[in-house]
Amino acid sequence: MLRGSKVGLRARHEEDVPVLQADLYDDPVVHSRAQGSPWRPMTPGSQSSPVQVDDTAQGHVAFSVVDLESDALVGTATFWGIDNHSRSAHIGLGMLSTARGKGYGTDTVAVLCHYGFVLRGLHRIQIETLADNTAMLLAAERNGFVREGVMRSSAWVLGEFLDEVVLGLLADEWKPSPEG
Numbered sequence: 001m002l003r004g005s006k007v008g009l010r011a012r013h014e015e016d017v018p019v020l021q022a023d024l025y026d027d028p029v030v031h032s033r034a035q036g037s038p039w040r041p042m043t044p045g046s047q048s049s050p051v052q053v054d055d056t057a058q059g060h061v062a063f064s065v066v067d068l069e070s071d072a073l074v075g076t077a078t079f080w081g082i083d084n085h086s087r088s089a090h091i092g093l094g095m096l097s098t099a100r101g102k103g104y105g106t107d108t109v110a111v112l113c114h115y116g117f118v119l120r121g122l123h124r125i126q127i128e129t130l131a132d133n134t135a136m137l138l139a140a141e142r143n144g145f146v147r148e149g150v151m152r153s154s155a156w157v158l159g160e161f162l163d164e165v166v167l168g169l170l171a172d173e174w175k176p177s178p179e180g
Contacts, residue, residue: 002063002115004107005177009063009077009115012053016064016073018044020051023096024076032158033130034094051076059083065093065108074099077108079116087123089116093136105139110177113143117171124170130155131163145169 002009021042025031028039035050042049053062059082065075075095082089091112095104109127116122127145129136141147145167153161 001066002111003068004111004114006068006102006107007074007104007111008066008068009108009111010066012051012062012064012076017049017051019073019096020064020076020094021049024094025050029158030094030097033133034092036155065095065104067099067104074102074104075108077112079112079120082120087121088126089120089122089124090126090128091116092127100135105135106142109139109143109145113169113174114176117174118176122171124168126169127167128164129167130157131165137165137167140167140169143169144173144175146173 021044023030024034025039025042031039046052054060059080061079061082063077064073065077066072067074073096075093077091077093079089079091091109093105093108093112095108113125116125125145127136127140128151129140131150146169148166148168151164151166154164155162
């Protein structure tokens with residue numbers, strides 16, 4: 001398990017899947033704001049659930065996020081679009097509704113940076129998030145990410161186009177937390 005000050009990132013356990021699907025996928029509003037694909041109902045236990053992990057998938061690493069004190073599941077974190085040639089990747093995360101506003105997101109981004117820069121040897125990590133996603137923007141900026149631009153009207157969300165912010169962090173700009 002990778003550890004931060006508040007959270008641990010570990011492999012996805014089978015019992016995590018229904019919890020993550022119910023809180024992060026089954027709510028059309030939450031899903032539509034977090035994913036670049038339209039929401040559709042999904043049968044519980046479906047192997048095609050977006051929170052189900054395929055350990056053989058290249059370019060994609062998924063973690064379950066747990067509270068270090070209680071070991072309770074608090075969310076999900078993902079590296080995606082991993083480019084081994086350019087040594088870059090994108091990150092995303094989703095906190096369960098009961099875990100939001102507790103600093104888990106900031107710590108999760110810190111642990112993801114440690115994983116990417118130290119364990120995988122990446123040169124660049126990138127985040128794309130909706131321009132009104134204040135929690136993600138703060139978590140990224142607290143970890144040293146720089147706003148690089150805005151993709152205007154690039155995300156179709158609940159019947160309207162919204163702007164997305166692109167943030168980046170380079171390995172030589174990263175300042176690891178004392179815990180990492």
